[in-house]
Amino acid sequence: MSWQLLLGYLPTSSERRVTTLERKRKEYLDGVRQAFEKGGTSSAPTGKARGLDEAIWHQISIDVPRTNPHLELYSYEATQRSLERILYVWAIRHxxxxxxxxxxxxVTPFWQVFLATYIADSDVESGMDPGQLPKPVLDAVEADSFWCLTKLLDGIQDNYIFAQPGIQRQVRRSEI
Structure with a gap:
């Protein structure tokens, strides 16, 4: 819960946390449904067949399999599909x-930390496939990871847009 509080995803008021979590998780899952069902069935094998933005989907589909290749956790289909959804929904919203x-x-530190809420580190290290977990658990890990990534990147998004004005400002400040 520390990351969620520090990034401002969860309110500091403990009375509001449960309702905020429920609302934000539902909002994310609704966004996933809208993004992946807009052009066809979500079971279609390629981004184009599903009506997704082909350029975004192509880059994500290249990067996700290369994510943390030294950790077995990131080789599982459940992990990779989850990361693809997080990254795609984030990209179309930004x-x-x-x-x-x-x-x-x-996004991977968030995903792994939030997954550890539900399974022991030793299970991850011994090769437990997160796909064995109930869908609501994976949905919660995915939604929380999405929102924390969003909060993190909101503060540095200028570093990632055309001409990188955020980086340009930082360089100018360092030259002073």
Whole structure:
């Protein structure tokens, strides 16, 4: 819960946390449904067949399999599909920057920390497939990861848009 509080995803008021979590998780899952069902069935094998933005989907589908290749957790289909959904929904909600290579590496710490809420580190290390967990658990991990990634990137999104004005400002400040 520390990351959710520090990033401002959850309110500091403990009375409001449960309702906020429920609302934000539902909002994310509704966004996933809308994004992946707009052009066809969500079981179609390729992004184009599902009506997805082909350029965004192509880059995500290249990056996700390369995410943390030294950790077995990231080789599982359940993990990879979850990361794909998080990254795609984030990209279409942020058209100024869209998806850029490397955002996949920013979401993985959240995904792994939130997964550890439901399973022991030793289970991850011994090769437990997260796909064995109930769907509501994976949905919660995915939604919480999405919102924390969003909160993190909201503060640095200018670094990822065309001409990188955020980086330009930082360079100018460092030259002073």
């Amino acid at each position: 058209p100024a920057s869209g998806y850029v290579q490397g955002i996949n590496d920013l």
